[in-house]
Amino acid sequence: MSIISSFVLIINFLLCATIFAFGLIIYKKTKTKAALYIGIAFALFGASHFIANFKDTKDFLFTLVGLSTTAYIFVLVGLLKLNHK
DSSP, X not given: OXXXXXXXXXXXXXXXXXXXXXXXXXHHHHOOHHHHHHHHHHHHHHHHHHHHHHSOGGGGHHHHHHHHHHHHHHHHXXXXXXXXX
């Protein structure tokens, strides 16, 4: 893995961790489940970036696809929760 792609994965991981933290903080203050679901989604995205940065991704392809798919489902549920207030 090149240094540039590793740097991008580290930045993506840090941004995902930040959004996860904000999701938890907003949920604690407002009890808005959408913020919680979107925060969880970004935690899953961050986990996939973490795995991709430190492991050989061909051995974890199904894990990475599963994490990303689950994360997108959490984003979808969070957005639907915003629509049903």
